Amino acid sequence: MPADNPARPAPRDVALVGGRVLRLTPDWAGEQEEATVLLRDGRIAAVGADVEVPAGAEVVDVTGQWVLPGFVEAHTHLGVHAEGEGWHGADVNEKGVAGARLRSLDGLDPADRGFADALAGGVTTAMILPGSGNVVGGQTAAVKTWGRTVQEMLLRAPVGVKSALGENPKRGGGSAPTTRMGVAAHLRDAFSAAQRFAARRARAVAAGDPVDPAVDAERDQEVLARVLAGEIVWQQHAHRADDIATAVRLAEEFGYALVLNHVTEGHLVAGMLAEKALPAVVGPLLTSRSKPELRNRSVAVPGILAAAGVRIALTTDHPVVPIQFLALSATLAVKEGLDRDEALRALTVNPARILRLDDRVGSLAPGLDADVVVWSGDPLDVMSRAVRVFVGGRQVYRWADGEGVVADPGTGAGPA
Numbered sequence: 001m002p003a004d005n006p007a008r009p010a011p012r013d014v015a016l017v018g019g020r021v022l023r024l025t026p027d028w029a030g031e032q033e034e035a036t037v038l039l040r041d042g043r044i045a046a047v048g049a050d051v052e053v054p055a056g057a058e059v060v061d062v063t064g065q066w067v068l069p070g071f072v073e074a075h076t077h078l079g080v081h082a083e084g085e086g087w088h089g090a091d092v093n094e095k096g097v098a099g100a101r102l103r104s105l106d107g108l109d110p111a112d113r114g115f116a117d118a119l120a121g122g123v124t125t126a127m128i129l130p131g132s133g134n135v136v137g138g139q140t141a142a143v144k145t146w147g148r149t150v151q152e153m154l155l156r157a158p159v160g161v162k163s164a165l166g167e168n169p170k171r172g173g174g175s176a177p178t179t180r181m182g183v184a185a186h187l188r189d190a191f192s193a194a195q196r197f198a199a200r201r202a203r204a205v206a207a208g209d210p211v212d213p214a215v216d217a218e219r220d221q222e223v224l225a226r227v228l229a230g231e232i233v234w235q236q237h238a239h240r241a242d243d244i245a246t247a248v249r250l251a252e253e254f255g256y257a258l259v260l261n262h263v264t265e266g267h268l269v270a271g272m273l274a275e276k277a278l279p280a281v282v283g284p285l286l287t288s289r290s291k292p293e294l295r296n297r298s299v300a301v302p303g304i305l306a307a308a309g310v311r312i313a314l315t316t317d318h319p320v321v322p323i324q325f326l327a328l329s330a331t332l333a334v335k336e337g338l339d340r341d342e343a344l345r346a347l348t349v350n351p352a353r354i355l356r357l358d359d360r361v362g363s364l365a366p367g368l369d370a371d372v373v374v375w376s377g378d379p380l381d382v383m384s385r386a387v388r389v390f391v392g393g394r395q396v397y398r399w400a401d402g403e404g405v406v407a408d409p410g411t412g413a414g415p416a
Contacts, residue, residue: 014039014393015053018063019374023047024348025363030341037067039370039393047364062374065387068344069364070124070371073326074281074351075235075261075315078115078126078145079108083319092131094138098172100161100190100223102138104128108150114323116406118145119397121324122379122386124371125155125361127351129261132164132237133172135186139223140235142357144371146396148409159355160233160259161223163187165243166293184246191254193217194224201225233257233356235281239293241265248276259354261315264294267301270308279354280305282346283315285329302346303337312342313351331380343380 021035022028036051037044053059080091091107108128118126126145130137139158147153169176169183177183197218204211214222226232234256236247244260251258260266263280266273273280282302289297306312314330316323330343338346352362360369370393377384389397396407398415405415 013054013057015057015059016062016067016374017059018061019065019067021047021067021364023364024069024344025365026349037364037372039390042370042392044364044366044368044370046366066375066377066379068373068375068379069348069362070373071122071326071347072125072351072362073123073315073323074127074313074355075129076126076318076323077131078118078128078318079110079112080104080128081319082109082112083114093133098134098136099220100136100138101219102130104130104138105141105150105157110147110149110153114318115145117322117324119389119406120386120404121326122373123323123326124389124391127159127355129162129235132168135164135169135177135183136190137162137164142355144391146391146409155360156357158232160235161227162235164237165246166239167291187250190224194221194228197221198225198228227256228254230257233259235259235261237261239264241268244269265296267304270305270310274309279311281313281315283329284317284321285332286321286325299332300336302333306338306342311350311354312346313354314346327379328382331382334380340380
């Protein structure tokens with residue numbers, strides 16, 4: 001885990017007792033149990049009805065409340081498109097000079113009020129992506145939603161590289177492609193250059209020649225070579241069915257790991273996605289049909305994809321939809337046909353597995369990060385709210401006396 005702030009006292013053992021626990025592990029089949037969740041040294045130490053609470057542990061009685069892993073939001077612009085700043089304050093799209101070497105972390109502001117909103121909505125891990133104004137937007141990062149600095153919040157980076165198909169990159173201006181053909185050609189050129197770069201590097205290593213650091217355009221190629229090697233994923237913005245098909249075609253041509261994002265018309269190609277075992281980050285669902293690519297937007301899409309056998313995650317695309325409405329998105333998807341248990345998976349274990357973070361987050365399992373949320377009731381009930389949020393074993397959010405209180409990231413003080 002990232003280094004803790006030495007100014008904060010280390011959290012002691014915390015035992016959440018008497019709650020209705022949903023583990024959301026990969027083999028979870030909807031079970032709910034009255035159990036204890038023990039948090040120690042920033043990790044989940046034990047989960048079960050027979051867990052022994054050690055002497056000196058802080059015991060938190062959560063009888064009648066629901067205990068789940070913190071939600072994992074798979075596609076956000078938290079910190080790079082800050083709340084209250086408008087588009088003029090957004091650091092999501094680099095104008096004119098975009099590429100894989102750009103890093104979302106370098107534009108992230110931990111003071112963005114959206115992080116407090118995330119905690120109020122039970123979201124403890126967020127994927128931070130550049131915007132979709134460029135064909136290749138830059139590197140993505142997974143962060144915790146509480147912390148004083150980027151390094152304290154960082155879970156993993158890079159997780160992947162953001163790329164966009166469709167209308168958005170066509171409107172990028174300057175030397176950007178202006179047609180779907182041009183966007184696809186740009187990606188083929190970029191990956192072909194990365195293949196040549198990787199081959200040159202391999203030849204140099206085999207010959208025992210010194211390998212100089214990448215410079216200029218080579219820095220983009222070096223990152224894309226990591227995508228080609230399978231080290232990080234390709235996070236592809238695609239709404240229309242034809243753009244989804246183009247994303248699949250390019251991934252098969254170059255052999256990289258593809259994670260589809262938005263997938264507004266995924267229901268039109270659900271069989272193809274299931275056959276190819278391609279995951280989908282679906283959403284945002286709570287939007288109008290604000291552009292041509294969203295003409296076929298439907299809250300039923302997640303249920304159709306999941307029923308076809310596609311592993312799905314849900315997203316708000318914050319700030320397109322405020323991040324605290326992630327659970328509400330799942331509730332509405334259930335109303336339109338998504339299996340209820342699958343909706344909970346789509347907020348937790350599924351995005352963690354899709355983004356290769358399941359060794360750290362997404363489930364209540366011993367050894368994983370102690371990112372745990374106590375809900376007043378069923379999180380898919382719109383009247384329920386997150387009442388306690390733990391990140392790394394420390395309580396960082398509490399709902400009490402009619403308001404939510406976030407612990408001070410600088411000192412770790414509160415909430416009681």
